[in-house]
Amino acid sequence: MQVLIADNVSRKCDAVLNAHGIQTVRAVGIPREELLEMLPNYEGMIVRSAVTVDRGMIEAMPRMLAIGRAGAGVDNIDVVAATERGIVVMNTPGGNTISAAEHTLAMLMSLLRKVPAANASLRRGEWDRKTFVGTELFGKRVGVLGLGRIGREVAARIASFQAHVVGYDPVLSPDAVRALGLEPTTFQEMVESCQIITIHIPLTASTRGLIGEAELARMPHGSFIINCARGGIVDEAALLGALNTGQIAGAALDVFSSEPVAFPSALIDHSNVVATPHVAASTHEAQERVAVDIAVQMAEFFEGRGARGVVNANGMEDSLMSAARPMMHAARLLGELLSQLGGPDSHTFNLTVHGTDATQIMQGLEAALLAGILRQRLSGVVNEINAARLAADAGITLQAVGEGEHPRYQMLISGTVEGLNGQPPHHAAVTLFGRNDVRLVMVDGLWLDIVPSGVMVMLRGADRPGVLAAIGGTFAERSINISDVSLGRRDGSDDALTVIRIDGDLPAETLAELSNIPMVQKVKVVRMP
Template identity: 35%
Template sequence: MPKVLIGDTLSPAAVEIFHARGIETVTKTGLNTEQLIAEIPEYDGLVVRSACKPNADVMAAATNLKVIGRAGIGVDNIDIKAATAKGVVVMNTPFGNAITTAEHAIAMMFAAARQIPAANAETQEGKWPKSGYMGIEVSYKTLGLIGCGNIGSRVAERAIGLKMKVVAYDPFLTDERAVELGVEKVELEELLKRADVITLHVPLTDQTRNVLSRENLAKTKKGLIIVNCARGGLVDEEAVAEMLESGHLAGAAFDVFAVEPAKENVLFGKKNFIATPHLGAATNEAQENVALQVAEQMSDYLLSGAVTNALNMPSITAEEAPRIKPFAGLAEKLGSFAGQISDFGYDEVVIEYEGEVADLNRKPLTAALLAGLLRASRGDVNMVSAPAILADSGVKLTETKTEASPVYDSLIRVKVKTKATKNATEGGWRTLAGTVIAGQPRIVEIKGMALEGDFSPVTLYVNNLDKPGFIGALGQMLGEAKVNIATFHLGRTEAGGEAIALIGIDSVPADALMDKLEKLPQVRYAKVLTF
């Protein structure tokens, strides 16, 4: 009988699902890392919310663990890389909290606009401070959305119902989807200038970290209200504190913080600052929905091998697994590659299947590729949510199949039509292709150039001109920086033309080294990729 450890509070109805399926459960909440390490070896599954933190040390001790289920969306508390290396499937419940979080953001906006918490406190102290609180109407004001995906679009719907003008910054929001939602798509600079209220709805990634920096906050209107119910680390908290003191900001309402639990913070005690302890998903309805969903998903996996809403492996049935699994891994890596080099978003995605792979069930392969593609910019995207997220963004998806492949038994090719922006000199198509050789994914084409390379965990990708001296200069730079080269693969159009270098390295190079590399006269583009 499989055995599941419930590491955070879970509804009795969800626990009953495990029992009805013949799965034993033990509930032990509040375990620290040492206690979790001691407990985990005897369990096949682990259920968590946000408090229980299965890190790399826990994974190392998890000798029998097969699946971790997150009752919710965010998986910041789970070391997915360590889980993947251990062969542990990580699942989440991607849609159960969207409405609840959107409603919380709207509630926080109203609370800041009318200074409700402070007015409530003084009223209950018997002060009756009627003249001390002059609120702000939100109707006919401009709401700036940073992120207009699953949750942001729901905030937009509610804000429009309040007669607000909504502008949205989201590189992956198409013009068509913006029209459908009734929002105006703008660049970040314009949003900063126009918004009366800014609310954030993006994951914390390298591209979104500190998106409301001190510099960006200085570009905003006096009297702005900021709402953050997404992730800590998106906003410069010290700058917000100073601007609340100076009066540049009329209010700020945060449900999330850079360090959690936030027992102390520079924002605490500031005028018209409102804080809640990460309650965005904390409603009875949302908690029940995600708990029931995660119990069903984990039971299916432990009993039949079916994988649903997985973050680190494709969703496939037990019958399909032997044939599909290696190609799903290839598709996810091709998508991740394409996503990481599409710096300014994209309008269209084309996936081509050639040869034997064209006859397989392509739905999980496409979902795996889209998950890899979107995860580069949107964080916690899984195979179930990826197609819906892409559809919601309005990005056009085309899938084709060809029975024969000229060179390989099977080939998967992805083409991404990237956007050109005022900060980018070029858009156009990015093309990658790969195959499976001896059970392992291999990349065999980049930008139409043939090469054969592996997906190293850390890969330096360089698009350069095929000129003498480049490889020597690159090798010398990496050597001087003590960055060891594991693999080196090259491709080119013709002698002296455009070329590609794909270098597997043992460590992530410093920013200073990348700056130096990009200044080489032969280099057109350079990026560190992780797989």
Template identity: 40%
Template sequence: MKILVADKISAKGVAYLREQPGFEVVEAYGSSPEQVLELVKDVHAIAVRSETKVTREVLEAAPELKVVGRAGVGVDNVDVEAATERGVVVMNTPSGNTIATAELTFAHILSGARPVPQAAASMKAGRWDRKVFAGVELFRKTLGIIGMGRIGGEVAKRAQAFGMQVVAYDPYLAPSRAKAMQVEAVTLDELLEKSDFITVHMPLTDDTKYMIDEAALAKCKSGVRLYNCARGGIIKESALIEALKSGQVAGAGLDVFEEEPLANDSELRSLSNVNLTPHLGASTVEAQAAVGVEIAEQISDVLSKGIIRNAVNMPSIDSAAIKVLGPYLDLGSKLGTLVQQISPNQISSLRITYWGKIIDLDANAVTRSIQRGYLRRISGDEVNEVNAPYLLKRLGVEVEVTKSNSDVDYTELISVAAIDGEGKSHSVLGTLIGKAQQPRIVGINGREVEVAAEGKLLVLENLDQPGMVGEVGTLLGRTGVNIADMSLSRLVQGETAYMVVRVDSEPGDEARTELKAHPKIKLAKFVQL
């Protein structure tokens, strides 16, 4: 498999990829967009930092591409939506630069409290301005942290070591987690009102863009100090500039900007009470080595083992999770394939229900496996676990997932029901049998059956009359089709019954025509799992 390293990552990371059997590694640093389009034509993976843009055009030019690995956190330079549509996994390395970014944030906080950069510049200019550069202490001050993920948590530890009180705003922060980290969880308005220093550590989204604007700054204490080493655009720069001029914000430290590189004529460059760094968050020797090796390992795991970690467009699956979820993934895929083949071409929704141990596991990967199984015969090689939800949505199919604690006859049970336009349900049930966790079909359209979920199946709905098993067996035998096993089911004697026949070979046109034309057979579907 061919891997394009488009941006310079750590030499250890490149060496790791070259050591893996079956990998061809191409290093092409500083390539123009036109050169990238040529280079990606036969690659299976691309490793980038922030320089190379993996656009929709690039993705369309790479038919073999399976994974894009970003050595760093932000994926602004990757068209994640287009990658998802094409079934390409996009991964980043969120932990590799955690310490580096937390330490840079605290360097900015310290430089804002004690104007060391300005004092150093004054000294080098030959001056001795002790009185000009008086600062403030961090001790007993309140630090407000917006976003308590990995980096926010590390900043909190350092602030506490300096004797600061820490308040935090994060809509996803559980009270127990806040207590364990010894921080006070507050609303955003409370944080703005209480804090002497504020630092942001959120991703840039529609919800967080300009989170700190004119209105937010007006709620802050007069003389607050503000820091952003996360993503440009969370703090509205025009509002910050006016607040720095008025003194509402006493000082600021920025490592990221709305537009990068920062324009030469940006007013931020001329303000003495703001410290600027050129996006250095991950720029330490240790962080560069860590993210380079980490992304190399992640790419290798995807290509050689199917293990996905730190994906931004699908649930991550590590080796431990695969070991537990593997049988469920196999069963889910087969149930999806089966329900698609016994349903009308057009459905409005897929209803997936889980019972048993799986409700305590992360079933997202199993849900995607079901969706992929459903689409396998519709979308062919185009579909995988990455783009299956997108492709279903494009077909207008809603997916509903339920985890149930109600009593059922099986320790493990998965139901997949396809609902057609008239509201009719076409359903299958599956379970895992024995220590080997073999997948079994145990229900079709409300009838109890039991047949191995493998190979080739004939699903027949016929009138419940004597001799039907013999007629079907004779017909199949006459056309050279051997029966492996069979399951029979009915709800009411004398009405209709289900016959699920596992066969060794696919029935030919003659057998299919006879089965469908048989006056006592209402439904005849050949299903290949």
């Protein structure tokens, strides 16, 4: 494995990866054209915030398995494009938490107490104690917008100043906010009642411009805004206008809608703005921590020991661990089989999972089943990361349910593909023998036992004397070797399914001969990996 480090991260990142046998190459500050030429040679890439990994760059990564962001935000990575190509995107959300929280408090207090302006005045040789009258944090109503790791740390620190802290997070219920020791509020109530708002939410399509002209106008006159999260959440033109009228008394900004900022900047030059160049996470401790964290996470991922910090495979961290891989492989094979049984136009599938261990990784098994279905239909990269998106694009639907232990097997993964044009559905089930041995154990309600690999010939018909001999004789006449065979028969009848694995492929004329054997009603050939 080779990892390209394209941003200025601590050298400890290289040391950790190298210790795991992963080669690293640094390409920091090189032109985009040179970077594009290098990308085809690497399975991993690590960046901070200086490099934008856009769609064009991602399309130049044929071998890429994982992109790591040494830090929290991933808005400089086209996650959608990475997902489409089955590339894992991971970050280190906890590595810079303390540094970002401390910087937020430093910015807040510098703004309220006018520290930068007072310092600049003193350096000019002025002794002015009247101009720089500040504002206390004590007793103020402070709204913390976003209660992730950083927001929670900021809230705790502001509370120590005996301010009245309220919190809102779009993904947390009021009870969940109370459980954090904070008074819950709504976004609208926060805007209308808080004298200070500090922002700690990610930049998304729904949060871009979240605080605009209307929101700023509704805030109490003389309020303060702090944004050390992501540029673009606050409408900068609207903020400048509110600063000019005095509606907003001051703003502390570490992030901007476009970085680097184009100078001159009326917003940064405003006398009531404290600004820093996106350095909230820039401490020696944080930079070293995120570099080590992303290296460890990437090494674990490559070694199949976990997938921590993955942002485009929610709920699948456990599924990507080595212990889960045999079950994922079984589900993938089941998907390939069902896709062939149903035909290329089948679009409706069901998944039922039996067993405690398997039901704990339902999302992973769903993704693996979809990946198997799609691999029979698409020629591009298909894996568990992009399967759900590709399936949605193809109009494929999947209903999944987890059940207890199956009467026959401790773990059983079964699936159904709905028939087309009035045809009946097809059913199949797989299980594991031991830790890694995948077995096909049921097709259309008939129990059997065979390894689902290679070319498999499925013959449905009556189990009568001489039928199996006629089938075997047909293969022998064509010099086709049978590598495995299993027969399933319905209790109380001669309805049977014979599944035969052969070496090599099945010629069309042999398929026709098999179909003409008396008592053989239907022959289906499936090709498994």
